[in-house]
Amino acid sequence: MTMLQITFLFIGFFILILVLATIFKRYQRTILWTAAICMFLGVLFSVGFGYVDVIDGDVPNLPLITSIVLIIIGSALLILGAEKLHSQQREKENQSIPVVTSASKTHSADDNGTGIVLTGQLKMELAEKVFAKAIEAGYIKEEGSHYKWNESKVLLAYMCGRIYCGDYPERLKMETKTYWKFGMELFPDAELCALFGTSDIGQSRQNRKDLTVPKNFQKIDIFFE
Numbered sequence: 135m136t137m138l139q140i141t142f143l144f145i146g147f148f149i150l151i152l153v154l155a156t157i158f159k160r161y162q163r164t165i166l167w168t169a170a171i172c173m174f175l176g177v178l179f180s181v182g183f184g185y186v187d188v189i190d191g192d193v194p195n196l197p198l199i200t201s202i203v204l205i206i207i208g209s210a211l212l213i214l215g216a217e218k219l220h221s222q223q224r225e226k227e228n229q230s231i232p233v234v235t236s237a238s239k240t241h242s243a244d245d246n247g248t249g250i251v252l253t254g255q256l257k258m259e260l261a262e263k264v265f266a267k268a269i270e271a272g273y274i275k276e277e278g279s280h281y282k283w284n285e286s287k288v289l290l291a292y293m294c295g296r297i298y299c300g301d302y303p304e305r306l307k308m309e310t311k312t313y314w315k316f317g318m319e320l321f322p323d324a325e326l327c328a329l330f331g332t333s334d335i336g337q338s339r340q341n342r343k344d345l346t347v348p349k350n351f352q353k354i355d356i357f358f359e
Contacts (some may be wrong), residue, residue: 144204151212156283160310163235166216170209250276255322258331260358267357268293280331287332288348292337294326296358302338303347303355313348 151169155162180186181202188195188202252261265281268274275282283290292314295301300317323336344349 144201156276161218163216166212166219170216173205173212174209177202178281194330214240223326236297250281252329254296254325258297264293264297267304271353271357273353277331278315280329283330283332285350286348287335288338288342289350289354290330292348292351293316293354293357294335295321295339296354297352298326303351312347312351314345314351315342320331329344 151165157163158165165166181188183199186198188199190198220298254263265274273283273285275284293299295314295316299319299321302313302315302317304315305312321336321339326335
């Protein structure tokens, strides 16, 4: 095998891995790491078990040695790329949760003490509409100056993400599962935690990014019709 053939094979394989990682973004890190490990172990086993011989007669087999070096370098590049992409993704997720110094002022009891008035970032016509439907359906209960959520926290995060961030459910072609896709707006985590008297609503949302929607998500979607 000539050096030119080795070069083209290496470039072709590298491009194939990058294409797969781009298509299946949810498994991007796994694909890159798996390819890197398989390439590295393949070289070790091939040389260790004698499937390939780095010595051709009495002289080094330069094309083979070059192939081994390229594969090792390629493995390292794939791992570095996987970790860099993962780090960038984590930074984007962290930036989506704003730092709020006073969350207690985002909601208050109304003048008659008969309900809760949304203020600040939480005051939206859509929020008032959805919360009213959730109360009617028994998902939300008013307790003094805040709400009490009667279902799972991840379902609450899904509902709030749809209201304030433009999140939406998406069923991909050729798949039976529905995935939770994030919108572009910032998630008012501190205000919502104060409103519902709980914690980590934003974290529950972040943990499910690009994963399947929570159980009973259809019941929440009805509130948006």
